[in-house]
Amino acid sequence: MIQLWVPLGLLALGFIAGRILEARHYRAIRRREDAWAGIETHGLRVLPADVRPARAALASGSVVISVDYWKRFAAALKKLFGGEMHSYASLIDRARREAVLRMKESQPDADLFVNVRIETSTIGGGTESGMGAVEVLAYGTAVWRVR
Amino acid sequence: MITTNIESVPGMQIVEHYGLVQGSTIRAKNVGRDLVASLKNLVGGELKGYTELLQESREQATERMVAQAEELGANAVVNVRFSTSSVAAGAAEILAYGTAVKVRPARVLPPPLPDEDEDVE
Numbered sequence: 001m002i003q004l005w006v007p008l009g010l011l012a013l014g015f016i017a018g019r020i021l022e023a024r025h026y027r028a029i030r031r032r033e034d035a036w037a038g039i040e041t042h043g044l045r046v047l048p049a050d051v052r053p054a055r056a057a058l059a060s061g062s063v064v065i066s067v068d069y070w071k072r073f074a075a076a077l078k079k080l081f082g083g084e085m086h087s088y089a090s091l092i093d094r095a096r097r098e099a100v101l102r103m104k105e106s107q108p109d110a111d112l113f114v115n116v117r118i119e120t121s122t123i124g125g126g127t128e129s130g131m132g133a134v135e136v137l138a139y140g141t142a143v144w145r146v147r
Numbered sequence: 148m149i150t151t152n153i154e155s156v157p158g159m160q161i162v163e164h165y166g167l168v169q170g171s172t173i174r175a176k177n178v179g180r181d182l183v184a185s186l187k188n189l190v191g192g193e194l195k196g197y198t199e200l201l202q203e204s205r206e207q208a209t210e211r212m213v214a215q216a217e218e219l220g221a222n223a224v225v226n227v228r229f230s231t232s233s234v235a236a237g238a239a240e241i242l243a244y245g246t247a248v249k250v251r252p253a254r255v256l257p258p259p260l261p262d263e264d265e266d267v268e
Binding site: 010013014017018021022025045046047051052053054055056057058060062063064065066067068069071091098114115117119121123133135137139140141143146 | 149150151152153154156157158184187188189190191192193194195197198201202205209227229230231232233239
């Protein structure tokens with residue numbers, strides 16, 4: 001009997017705790033995104049024409065995030081039928097937004113960021129399934145305007 | 148040492164190129180971090196131990212790249228790229244590479260364009 005209850009308990013723990021933690025993380029992300037909304041980020045490699053640059057430096061931010069037990073289970077089920085995996089979508093979304101925010105926070109007084117690149121790599125996490133955790137790195141060039 | 152990931156350094160002009168410089172490091176995670184991470188895996192969320200590990204490795208790779216550039220007499224590295232690859236289970240290689248250049252402040256700054264945001268709310 002215990003063989004059945006342990007995984008069920010872990011699933012319940014993953015479902016409840018994972019949900020609470022994710023909601024908390026999303027709240028923090030939204031709050032910080034609002035705070036940093038005035039700082040432009042560009043994917044382009046050139047500066048906007050109206051910017052007179054004073055100096056520049058590389059900025060980067062990264063985060064490693066893993067999914068909870070429940071979502072891993074749900075994803076394994078989903079793999080049987082195919083289709084979009086929403087449980088992993090929110091994981092990667094959180095990681096990307098967090099990484100970009102950390103990049104901005106690493107150069108808090110910069111005026112804008114150009115050529116922002118986002119790179120994702122998976123980390124085994126020592127589990128049998130490949131997708132244990134994702135690492136997201138956001139990096140770009142922080143630019144300060146002439147004062 | 149100035150580093151950017153675009154082809155130039157804003158506000159500066161490139162006066163000399165020294166070619167590609169790179170720095171890399173291969174790091175293994177340790178058992179303690181693995182243990183914490185596997186527990187954290189149950190509830191999901193950030194694995195801080197791994198974040199720090201990769202951050203440290205990236206800094207080290209960047210330092211090595213910068214050291215190589217300094218040896219060449221450069222004062223900036225432009226077009227910096229990072230790449231991560233897992234060499235073996237539990238070990239990751241972090242590579243930072245870019246182009247070493249010498250820059251000096253641009254003599255003529257382009258005149259500022261007329262302000263274009265006219266009361267756009």
